[in-house]
Amino acid sequence: MTAILSVLAVLASALWYYRTAENRSQPAIAWAIAGAILYYGGFLFWLHVILKALMAGHFQTHSFWIGIAMDVSSILFGVGCMAAFRTWVLARK
Numbered sequence: 001m002t003a004i005l006s007v008l009a010v011l012a013s014a015l016w017y018y019r020t021a022e023n024r025s026q027p028a029i030a031w032a033i034a035g036a037i038l039y040y041g042g043f044l045f046w047l048h049v050i051l052k053a054l055m056a057g058h059f060q061t062h063s064f065w066i067g068i069a070m071d072v073s074s075i076l077f078g079v080g081c082m083a084a085f086r087t088w089v090l091a092r093k
């Protein structure tokens with residue numbers, strides 16, 4: 001379930017970057033790839049750096065619902081990183 005949400009989030013972010021770049025006469029494909037990379041970078045940073053440090057030994061041994069919460073929070077952090085970068089860089093070009 002959360003894998004589907006993650007795929008939808010990365011596709012939506014790439015499409016959002018593509019359309020924004022296209023409207024601003026920027027290279028749309030390159031920006032779409034950048035949007036996907038930014039999403040996954042934020043996702044992985046949150047999951048494997050922040051949550052791993054906060055949860056310590058419980059990172060590997062957690063309940064089902066804690067795992068869902070970890071995944072959803074990682075998705076939201078990835079989307080937040082992608083949206084912030086779009087606002088600060090791509091939208092200003």
